[in-house]
Amino acid sequence: MTFTTVSANDLQQQAFQHLNNGDYEQAAHLYEQAIEQEPENKSHVWHLGLALLLQGQEAEAQTAWWLGMADGEPEQIDQWTTDLLQVLQTEAERREQLPDHPVAWAIRQHMREIAPQTINNLLKIVQLSLTLTTFSDEMFDELELIELLQAKDAVVDPELLLQTLQTLLEHAAHSPSTLALGEASIEHAHNRARFVDAILRTAIEAAHGYLNPDLACLLGELCLRFEVFEVEVMRHLSTFYQNAHQYTKAIETAQACYELTETLADRVYANHLVLKCLMGASGYLAESRVAIERQEELVRSLLKSAPDDIDAVSACRLFISTFFFPYFKDDPATSRPIQNQLSSLCQSNIQRIQAETTPELLQRSPAKSNQFSPTKKLKIGYLSHCLKRHSVGWISRWLFQHHNRERFQIHTYLINQPTISAFTQQWFVDQSDHTYGFMGCNNTILERIHQDEIDILIDLDSVTLDGMCELLSAKVAPIQATWLGWDASGLPAVDYFIADPYVLPEAAQDYYSETIWRLPQTYVAVDGFEVGIPNLRREQLNIPSDAIIYLVVQGGYKRHPENVRLQMKILRDVPNSYLLIKGGADQESSKRFYEQIAEEEGVASDRLRFLSWAVDEAVHRANLGIADVVLDTFPYNGATTTLETLWMGVPLVTQVGQQFAARNSYTMMMNVGVTEGIAWSSDEYVEWGIRLGQDATLRQQISWKLRQSRQTSPLWNTKQFAHEMEAAYEQMWLKFIESK
Incomplete structure (x- = not known):
């Protein structure tokens, strides 16, 4: 009888096939045979341990590896350890590709036990734990990854480091571990721009998508530490700070950004940011005036030069750079043409780029037989x-x-x-x-x-x-x-x-x-608002029960000094009256702003109350009921706040101007059939404010009218409004096809 001896090489190949096919028991048996034939070939031992590990026999696997190392000299053991880690690394990568993340994670944990300071393996463990949703800050701390990255002799794959940071930003942006890894990456980032791009994109999403400006601020500050794209980072960071109510930092960052910009187009947008932060904080009157005058000069200079090489991002930013013009003055005959020219300039640059990059989007699909049917x-x-x-x-x-x-x-x-x-x-x-x-x-x-x-x-x-x-x-x-x-x-x-x-x-x-x-009656209509339970009472505010309460419900952008001066004149001439100021802004600077004007008009500052904005909109609306009279802003009126005020039956004083922003409250009051409180001049605004404060009967009559209007007004009839809007759409369509 003839016996055929299978070579160790053949055994290894067969074992490897069984290993890949998931038959780990047979693979282990074949590796044992290979070891008998070639006991000096440590690769068989390392693979045997892997086969045992994949069967769940972790102790047996570790024993096999330990025995394989037992007879070696230090230099040999170092090399064998490297070889074993390579075997495990190869299998871990194969499992990640399948994907079989739990097994890949288990293998990498054993690699960590063998070589706890291998940074690249630890980074992979972080990625896998995020994929398996087992990640935690505690687990991250146990890896001691940050300490290893901070070591002078740290060896790390920058690309893997970036991938891990990106995964953390995607799955756990709010985690302290993410910020810690981002900071530790600074010294190892060969291409810092890519790191900043990843972090900044997450910061923007946090700020505008998830409404988490505090996180956005932390990520933006981290971006600055990479010392690339500083101006771009500061553009965003100034807005993050403002949204997080860190007004001083917002202003400082915007001003620093402006100082660093070079091109005229960039300076227009940077100064817009300065203006945005100053106005959002409220109270920076002198600085805001300087900024708005500078903005008008910059925009006019840009329009005069009419550049035709503006990139798409800059063009879009320029598009919004006259946003604050109507907040300062009611002069649409001047401001609207500037907006029109700037928008036209932006559009021409955008269309140039689109014609070069996406021409297929600029033409409608070939007309179908019914495409232009009336x-x-x-x-x-x-x-x-x-x-x-x-x-x-x-x-x-x-x-x-x-x-x-x-x-x-x-x-x-x-x-x-x-x-x-x-x-x-x-x-x-x-x-x-x-x-x-x-x-x-x-x-x-x-x-x-x-x-x-x-x-x-x-x-x-x-x-x-x-x-x-x-x-x-x-x-x-x-x-x-x-x-x-x-x-x-x-x-x-x-x-x-x-x-x-x-x-x-x-x-x-x-x-x-x-x-x-x-539209024939109103350009806006609602069927009402959800109203909660009020949480604001006179005694909380130390206001007597027989006092007259005036209320302003607008944010910092809309607080114009001349309008505030009129409000103080009203307060001065109505004894036993108080002004409640509510809306987002920096409390300290806003308080100084109001109190200074109050002092100039002879009104004691203890007649002013500054309220924080209600977290819940329904509670905010309920709290409107504390007011006897709401005083509108000018030259930028309220809009939604006016609708809420009228829905709650509270009398309103508004001054009418020429621009759209100065006529919102006017159109709403006309559409509810209340003209009491509509002022066509500053003097009338004061007169109406005083009269409504002094005449309780008139206030009751207006409140009754407003409540009755819920049954009759176009402002509260959205079915009718929808019909009128749809009629407008159909008429627009008919005009279009007639022009074809």
Whole structure:
């Protein structure tokens, strides 16, 4: 009888096949045979231990490896350890590719026991624990990874380090471990720009998508430590600070950013940020005046030079850089043409870039037989980053609810909403035929709108979102209109600005580039607001029960010194009256601002009360009931706050101007049938404020009118409003196809 002896090499190959196929017991048996034939070949031992480990026999695996090392000299043991780690590394990588993350994690834990200071393996353990959702800060601390990275002789793969940081930023951005790893990465980042890009993108998402400005600030500060793209980081960081109510840091960062900018286009935007931070804080009157005058000079210089080589990001930023003009003065005949020219300049640069990079998006698909039919079911697209618990969301939701779905197909494009809240789901997703979510403004949105063949695209954001410039400039819908979110943008690609008989004066078309489309009664309507339980009482504020309470409910942006001076005159002439000031701003600077003007007008500062903003909107509305009279701001009125005030039946004093922002309260009051409190001059504003403060009967009559208006007013009739808006869409469509 003849016996065939299988060589150790053949045994090893067969064992390896069994190992890959998951037959670990047979693989271990074959490796044992190979060891008998070649006891000096340690590779068989290392693979035997691996086969045992994969069977769950961890103790046996460790014993095999220990015995394999037992007869070696120190130098040999070092080399054998390296070889064993390579065997385990190869199998761990294979498991990660399958993917079989639990086994990969287990193998790497054994690698850690063998070589606890191998940084690259520890980084892989972090990645796997994040994938397996077993990551914790405690586990991270146990790895002692930060201490190892801080060592002078640390050896690390920079690419793997970046990948791990990116994974942490994606899954655990809020974790202290993420910031610690980011800081420890600074000395090992060969390409620091890539690290900053990853961290900054997460910071932006945290600030604007998840509304976590505190985290955004920490990540932004970390970016600065890498010492690359400092100006770009500071641009974002100034906004992060402001959103986190760190107003002093916001102002300092914005000013530092301005000092470091070089090109005219960059200086325009940087100064806009300075202005934004100063106004958001409130109380920086002299500095704000300097900044707004400088802004107008910079914008005029830019328009005069008319550059045609502006990149897309800079063009979008320039697009929003006149945002604060209407907050300072009511002069639309001057400010609107500047906005129009700036938007036109931005659009021309954007379109140049789009023509070079994405020409396919600039042309509508070949016309179908019914594409331009006057009776077709119209596809309406709504584009916004505010369709959530936001002023735009609170107001626009009713139109979505009452749309006629037999005549219109509704497409909703949500920007910067990484998660869909219950509010967004109920009022927008469930009320739309198709809803899409996007992070940032990019060609993906344009491609989606293009594929959906939208007939009328409604922009709800105007210049409140810089990326709207890029999206609307492409003109991917045959008709584009702006509604609700702000004044008109001035982009030539936008056909209409939706208004009503009151919110713009008759001569407004002279300085608007868009065609003003006036709805017959009101450009806005709601069916009401959710109202909670008030948590604000007079005794809390140390205000007598018989006192008159005036209330201002606007943030720092809208606090104009001349308007505040009028409010103090009212307070001075109405004995036993108090002014409550509510709205986001820096409390200390805002207090100094109001108290200085109060002193100049002879009003004691103890008649002023500064309130924090209610966390819950429903409670905020309930608290409006503490006021006898609400005093509106000028030259930038309230909008949603005015609607809430009127819904709660509280008398309002507003001054009417010429610009859109100075006529919002006017159109709302006209549409509820209340003219008491509408002032056409500063003197009338004071007169109405005094009269309403002194005449309790008049206040009661106005409150009764407001409550009765709930049954009769166009402002509270959203079914009628939806019908009027849809009629406007159909008329826009008819005008379009008649022009073809």
